[in-house]
Amino acid sequence: MLGLIGIVLVLSVLAFVAGSLRALTLARAGTGRMLHSRASYHGGFLAIMTAVPALFVLAFWAFGQPMVVEGQVDRLLPPEVQSASALERSVIMGQIKRVSQNLDALSDEEKEAIRSGEKPPVAVLLPKGIPVSGVLGAYTIDAAETYAKLTALAEFWRLAVVLGVAILCFFIGYTRLKPEFRARNHVERAILVFLIVCSTIAILTTVGIVLSMLSESIDFFSRIPPASFFFGTVWDPRFGGVTRAGAEGQFGLIPLLWGTLYISLIAMLVAVPIGLNAAIFLSEYASKRVRFFAKPLLELLAGIPTIVYGFFAIVTVGPVVQAFGAWLLPLFGLEAPTSASSVLTAGIVMGMMIIPFVSSLSDDIINAVPQSLRDGSYGLGATQSETIKRVILPAALPGIVGAILLAVSRAIGETMIVVMAAGVAATISPNPFESMTTITVKIVSQLTGDTEFTSPQTLVAFALGLTLFAVTLVLNVIALQIVRHYREQYE
Amino acid sequence: MSDSGTIQMSRPTGRVPEGAPVKIASRDVNLWYGEKQALFGIDLDVPDNHVTALIGPSGCGKSTFLRCLNRMNDTIDIARVAGDIRLDGEDIYAKAIDPVQLRARVGMVFQKPNPFPKSIYENVAYGPRIHGIATSKKQIDEIVVTSLQKASLWEEVKDRLDEPGTGLSGGQQQRLCIARAIAVSPEVILMDEPCSALDPIATDRIEQLILELKENYCIAIVTHSMSQAARVSQRTAFFHLGYLVEVGDTADIFTNPQDKRTQDYITGRFG
Amino acid sequence: MSGPSDSERIAISEIVARGIRRRRAAEARFKTYGAIAILIAIAFLLTLFATIFSNGISAFTQTHIRLELALDPALIDPDGTRDPEKLKSGNYRKIIETALFSRLNVDAKSPDARLARLMLSDFSHYELRDRVVGNPDLVGTTESVWLPAHSNIDQYIKGAIKKETPNERRLVKDQQIAWADELAAAGDLKRTFNRYLFTRGASSKPELAGLEVALIGSFWMMLIVLVFAVPIGVSAAVYLEEFAKKNSLNDIIEVNINNLAAVPSIVFGILGLAVFVNTIGLPRSTPVVGGLVLTLMTLPTIIIATRAALKAVPPSIREAALGVGASKMQSIFHHVLPLSAPAVLTGTIIGLAQALGETAPLLIVGLFAFVVQAPATPFDSSSALPVQIYLWATYQERGFVERTSAGIIVLLAFMIGMNLLAIILRSRFERRW
Ligand SMILES: Nc1ncnc2c1ncn2[C@@H]1O[C@H](COP(=O)(O)OP(=O)(O)OP(=O)(O)O)[C@@H](O)[C@H]1O
Numbered sequence A: 001m002l003g004l005i006g007i008v009l010v011l012s013v014l015a016f017v018a019g020s021l022r023a024l025t026l027a028r029a030g031t032g033r034m035l036h037s038r039a040s041y042h043g044g045f046l047a048i049m050t051a052v053p054a055l056f057v058l059a060f061w062a063f064g065q066p067m068v069v070e071g072q073v074d075r076l077l078p079p080e081v082q083s084a085s086a087l088e089r090s091v092i093m094g095q096i097k098r099v100s101q102n103l104d105a106l107s108d109e110e111k112e113a114i115r116s117g118e119k120p121p122v123a124v125l126l127p128k129g130i131p132v133s134g135v136l137g138a139y140t141i142d143a144a145e146t147y148a149k150l151t152a153l154a155e156f157w158r159l160a161v162v163l164g165v166a167i168l169c170f171f172i173g174y175t176r177l178k179p180e181f182r183a184r185n186h187v188e189r190a191i192l193v194f195l196i197v198c199s200t201i202a203i204l205t206t207v208g209i210v211l212s213m214l215s216e217s218i219d220f221f222s223r224i225p226p227a228s229f230f231f232g233t234v235w236d237p238r239f240g241g242v243t244r245a246g247a248e249g250q251f252g253l254i255p256l257l258w259g260t261l262y263i264s265l266i267a268m269l270v271a272v273p274i275g276l277n278a279a280i281f282l283s284e285y286a287s288k289r290v291r292f293f294a295k296p297l298l299e300l301l302a303g304i305p306t307i308v309y310g311f312f313a314i315v316t317v318g319p320v321v322q323a324f325g326a327w328l329l330p331l332f333g334l335e336a337p338t339s340a341s342s343v344l345t346a347g348i349v350m351g352m353m354i355i356p357f358v359s360s361l362s363d364d365i366i367n368a369v370p371q372s373l374r375d376g377s378y379g380l381g382a383t384q385s386e387t388i389k390r391v392i393l394p395a396a397l398p399g400i401v402g403a404i405l406l407a408v409s410r411a412i413g414e415t416m417i418v419v420m421a422a423g424v425a426a427t428i429s430p431n432p433f434e435s436m437t438t439i440t441v442k443i444v445s446q447l448t449g450d451t452e453f454t455s456p457q458t459l460v461a462f463a464l465g466l467t468l469f470a471v472t473l474v475l476n477v478i479a480l481q482i483v484r485h486y487r488e489q490y491e
Numbered sequence B: 001m002s003d004s005g006t007i008q009m010s011r012p013t014g015r016v017p018e019g020a021p022v023k024i025a026s027r028d029v030n031l032w033y034g035e036k037q038a039l040f041g042i043d044l045d046v047p048d049n050h051v052t053a054l055i056g057p058s059g060c061g062k063s064t065f066l067r068c069l070n071r072m073n074d075t076i077d078i079a080r081v082a083g084d085i086r087l088d089g090e091d092i093y094a095k096a097i098d099p100v101q102l103r104a105r106v107g108m109v110f111q112k113p114n115p116f117p118k119s120i121y122e123n124v125a126y127g128p129r130i131h132g133i134a135t136s137k138k139q140i141d142e143i144v145v146t147s148l149q150k151a152s153l154w155e156e157v158k159d160r161l162d163e164p165g166t167g168l169s170g171g172q173q174q175r176l177c178i179a180r181a182i183a184v185s186p187e188v189i190l191m192d193e194p195c196s197a198l199d200p201i202a203t204d205r206i207e208q209l210i211l212e213l214k215e216n217y218c219i220a221i222v223t224h225s226m227s228q229a230a231r232v233s234q235r236t237a238f239f240h241l242g243y244l245v246e247v248g249d250t251a252d253i254f255t256n257p258q259d260k261r262t263q264d265y266i267t268g269r270f271g
Numbered sequence C: 001m002s003g004p005s006d007s008e009r010i011a012i013s014e015i016v017a018r019g020i021r022r023r024r025a026a027e028a029r030f031k032t033y034g035a036i037a038i039l040i041a042i043a044f045l046l047t048l049f050a051t052i053f054s055n056g057i058s059a060f061t062q063t064h065i066r067l068e069l070a071l072d073p074a075l076i077d078p079d080g081t082r083d084p085e086k087l088k089s090g091n092y093r094k095i096i097e098t099a100l101f102s103r104l105n106v107d108a109k110s111p112d113a114r115l116a117r118l119m120l121s122d123f124s125h126y127e128l129r130d131r132v133v134g135n136p137d138l139v140g141t142t143e144s145v146w147l148p149a150h151s152n153i154d155q156y157i158k159g160a161i162k163k164e165t166p167n168e169r170r171l172v173k174d175q176q177i178a179w180a181d182e183l184a185a186a187g188d189l190k191r192t193f194n195r196y197l198f199t200r201g202a203s204s205k206p207e208l209a210g211l212e213v214a215l216i217g218s219f220w221m222m223l224i225v226l227v228f229a230v231p232i233g234v235s236a237a238v239y240l241e242e243f244a245k246k247n248s249l250n251d252i253i254e255v256n257i258n259n260l261a262a263v264p265s266i267v268f269g270i271l272g273l274a275v276f277v278n279t280i281g282l283p284r285s286t287p288v289v290g291g292l293v294l295t296l297m298t299l300p301t302i303i304i305a306t307r308a309a310l311k312a313v314p315p316s317i318r319e320a321a322l323g324v325g326a327s328k329m330q331s332i333f334h335h336v337l338p339l340s341a342p343a344v345l346t347g348t349i350i351g352l353a354q355a356l357g358e359t360a361p362l363l364i365v366g367l368f369a370f371v372v373q374a375p376a377t378p379f380d381s382s383s384a385l386p387v388q389i390y391l392w393a394t395y396q397e398r399g400f401v402e403r404t405s406a407g408i409i410v411l412l413a414f415m416i417g418m419n420l421l422a423i424i425l426r427s428r429f430e431r432r433w
């Protein structure tokens, strides 16, 4: 595949050279007639002609080939497999594909043993390091051989067709090269199309995010009713029982949501007062020198990777919080915290991480408040703090709210700090010294476990991801809209 | 400046005639923005219960001087003032004077109407609230009403005191700003081109207002409009390149200017 | 209409005067809050750096022990061929043990022999093997060789394991301490630069664990981000800023890009898993998948930075180019874009620095594999710098805590270096129109 792309690109470079040379010859031969476009545009035109259609064909082929091959192989499978669920069939097909790529590793006797049903495929294949499970039957070898044969055939044709298209289009383009040919217009149109395609990637990403999570989430909800996910209060996914009925565990979102929101709340309680006061101090009181040093230091907080915060949380903040809890809680007749990971640890550290988001956005927003309002207030004899509290902050309020919403969205989506410092127990408790867990933590643990991809234990991660995406999307869009309106108001 | 000697020789004293009540007396006021000097030895008296107009070409330091009178220049980091300015004989740049206190006595209205993004009521109530002049709702209500009445805005807004001040027309906004300034009962009102953003009708209303207010306040107004200066002021001071060139009764300045530069400016030859 | 009377004014100014002290106090308090906020944030930052450095700086050195090794041909080259392939299977462990026991005066059968073996790293014989294979002439000679000490000995030398701890609760026993002290006094034990940190991959033994695989993996990913995100991002920005008309589609694209910049990174990981791994079938745990995910994440940053840069180029430049007969496309690619290149570059570097530290999406696409061999291509299993740090952080051993911090120091060094570069570029090329 990559090799083929490489070949096409090399051909395209050759086409560029050929086109440029051709244009120069045309210019020299055609007495008096000037080239409409510079020679390099002719080369560019030819290069595009050679590469683009061929790459398109290749892309479609890459998409269609597995479908066709798997359709053919599917027919070979015995009826009991045919009637299995789509999910099971896709698991089986995936394993057949794996076997087909490793057929060389099997001796003829071993193949025969499987074919005759003498040995189950998994017993032969697994020791050879081919990861398959017990669902495969005696049909495996035939199916895999067909798979391999069809794939090889398809790949041969792919090579032929792609190169054929490249060469054909090259010649079509070549015959069009004339001195008066408007190569530049064609090339520029192609570039424009490329630019448009690039700018739609942002949309495609969003669509991709939604689709990729939607289909798996639908799959998940076909087994776990949405109500028991969204309103369930128990999180207990029970790893291990893959497809056995009744062993699916409970997937209640509420405890995760509770942990997420609790930690975000603490983070905001830390970040908003500190960030806002810092922003006010920097933009209204600090001398140039203080600003010069303090502002980059604050911004550095935003540049530090969250993994660093996570580590800091477990080695430094966690033990302090735990010691504090051990002193505080018994005063209220509660038990001392048992672990350093807690809502408070994660919340405090996350709050620190978020300070610069609050402060730098607020700084911008406070600076956008027009000087005339400050003058008006000072002119009436207000002190600086009165001006800030009673005029500037109210005027900047919408913008600051937007900034805080963006920060909340970041807190909700933050992963590494909570993975390292919040804990894994899905509990609902008001005690901030207790360790709780969040949506993001569970996404990580469900997707990095060893379960099958198609088990609800894994699929739930997609439902969680979709929930997370939806929540942050709403927050972001509202926040961005508020900030935008605010900016326009003072422009 | 090389010719500063000649100019300083002809420096007017700016003293009001013997016996007139002097509200603000400034002596040898110099001001620098960083390295750049913007005011050169200004001597000017502002009489009480009069309107004093400051005129002059753009950039000559009118606003700068006006802002010296309530220490608004304190809010500009790079501005540095030297000289002596007295309000009722009290040095306003003395250590003991808090600019906050001073500004309660010397109010200011700006070129562009700048109501706060709050309700009309809150705009007017702002000053009394921060200074603690009125504490009960009733007292504040009373101040708001009388201030709006004095700014002759009451009739237009009495039914919508809760609406944002920024929703008013330009002229109304400027009168709101005047009401806001009046609400703390200042002794002096400084106005920096209060009508430059307004249409003629709105301008006319403000001018009427200024003439009414003069009975009870000392007013200094910066204006670019000769006719406005002639209409509203009793005294006029002409500034040029940071110097006070000439000052006198408005009628004298406009009919019989002593300085060539004043003459040129008034007849519209430059500026 | 009459204004306030003189007596009213006096009353008011007295009220104002009375309030001044209180208001000035409130002012001072308010200002102090601001200063405290800044100080808290900076104190936190400094604590963070201090913690990381005090924990991690020691990982850049490693304790080594010198032994006189008799490279007995009978043990490593019985056939006497000096063939490097054959030399690879020699019994280097035995050579080292013999030398160690004789240096420490331990009988091979005594109970102390086990403790003596634990003085040296488990892989010190590989070190020796590579040396001999690289220079077969050494066979038969006696070489003085510095070998890596065991992690626990290393930690004792670095002071993390204390002599004062009772013997039973100490990972390094009294006997070992005596040996270590004796070796150090004789000049046969010292701390040197820890090159394993950069030349080795994953390992379950802290003294053997290094960042090589992670660094190479991260390098591949940064390369992929650079190759894809920059052209795509710049192209998208050029279209949106220069060609796109104001219509609802472009509005949607706009909102989209701003939103994407704020989507949680883990969601990009899920996207990568579903699209690049499950649908397209790229191999999991490889830099190519990680790189593509990071590309998508970095795109909004680059697009936003490029658009800002394009916006800053005054229209006069465009008009001048159009005036001399260039097409719109030419005026943009030949004039406008080159002028905004420094700003685009700055945005790109900042985006790359962000991508370098991103962990969660890489975990999701499986870049946490235990990889010993450096990935030769982006299609080989690999780790990534921040993920390696995460993995080390989950181990309890003191040697790994130290290495986690060292990994963070390396990561931060890269990030701060990149950000400094961006700042320098910005100030050098900053153009005021
Ligand atoms: N904040 C400031 N910083 C630096 N220089 C200033 C500042 N404000 C004014 N200046 C300079 O001081 C000089 C006087 O300015 P000022 O605003 O007082 O003029 P003006 O007479 O009010 O002009 P205009 O009629 O245009 O309002 C000008 O040269 C101006 O550039």
Ligand SMILES: [Mg+2]
Pocket: B062, B063, B064, B192, B222
């Ligand atoms: Mg002015």
